Amino acid sequence: NAGVMQNPRHLVRRRGQEARLRCSPMKGHSHVYWYRQLPEEGLKFMVYLQKENIIDESGMPKERFSAEFPKEGPSILRIQQVVRGDSAAYFCASSLDNTDTQYFGPGTRLTVL
Amino acid sequence: AQSVTQPDIHITVSEGASLELRCNYSYGATPYLFWYVQSPGQGLQLLLKYFSGDTLVQGIKGFEAEFKRSQSSFNLRKPSVHWSDAAEYFCAVGGLSQGGSEKLVFGKGTKLTVNP
Numbered sequence: 001n002a003g004v005m006q007n008p009r010h011l012v013r014r015r016g017q018e019a020r021l022r023c024s025p026m027k028g029h030s031h032v033y034w035y036r037q038l039p040e041e042g043l044k045f046m047v048y049l050q051k052e053n054i055i056d057e058s059g060m061p062k063e064r065f066s067a068e069f070p071k072e073g074p075s076i077l078r079i080q081q082v083v084r085g086d087s088a089a090y091f092c093a094s095s096l097d098n099t100d101t102q103y104f105g106p107g108t109r110l111t112v113l
Numbered sequence: 114a115q116s117v118t119q120p121d122i123h124i125t126v127s128e129g130a131s132l133e134l135r136c137n138y139s140y141g142a143t144p145y146l147f148w149y150v151q152s153p154g155q156g157l158q159l160l161l162k163y164f165s166g167d168t169l170v171q172g173i174k175g176f177e178a179e180f181k182r183s184q185s186s187f188n189l190r191k192p193s194v195h196w197s198d199a200a201e202y203f204c205a206v207g208g209l210s211q212g213g214s215e216k217l218v219f220g221k222g223t224k225l226t227v228n229p
Binding site: 033035041042043044045048056059093102104106109 | 205
């Protein structure tokens with residue numbers, strides 16, 4: 001049973017470009033969470049999604065960031081017009097339901113030049 | 114609001130010595146508590162979790178943690194540290210919040226160095 005998959009593992013973008021981060025949850029998991037880890041910091045919650053629904057986006061920046069979890073395919077975290085401050089590790093986690101343990105993927109390390 | 118404090122940013126121990134990593138939380142109801150470990154450049158691996166029941170929780174790799182409600186603590190312990198335990202350790206608190214979102218709130222982490 002494969003774990004949570006994230007790709008790409010490393011992503012380099014220039015300021016102003018778009019970044020797309022993908023997350024495939026564990027088999028059978030329909031709940032996905034995105035977290036951001038800045039250097040020397042813990043993880044900060046961004047958004048919680050179920051299939052085709054955003055349940056909680058209280059941690060998402062108001063502009064440039066969006067997330068989706070379509071009926072088919074992986075969850076996508078999209079960052080438009082990236083800035084240097086977006087450089088961070090972005091982790092996805094999945095769970096069976098909202099009371100279950102969250103299992104984390106290996107992360108995508110975004111570098112904005 | 115939920116919060117997690119890990120008072121020790123960096124801890125150094127000798128291989129074979131005992132270890133205790135501190136974690137204090139603030140949460141309005143009975144929390145779900147977790148310890149995760151992160152090796153450099155890697156994702157987070159779950160060490161153990163507390164949902165309810167016995168307040169002493171056993172995890173993987175010989176780790177255990179004790180939930181103390183009166184102290185709002187969930188400290189992680191290991192009786193004898195191995196060099197491979199060198200990593201960063203994160204304590205996290207979660208629970209059903211409004212709307213049913215079980216987002217986790219993480220501490221800032223404790224980096225463990227193990228001396229030979």
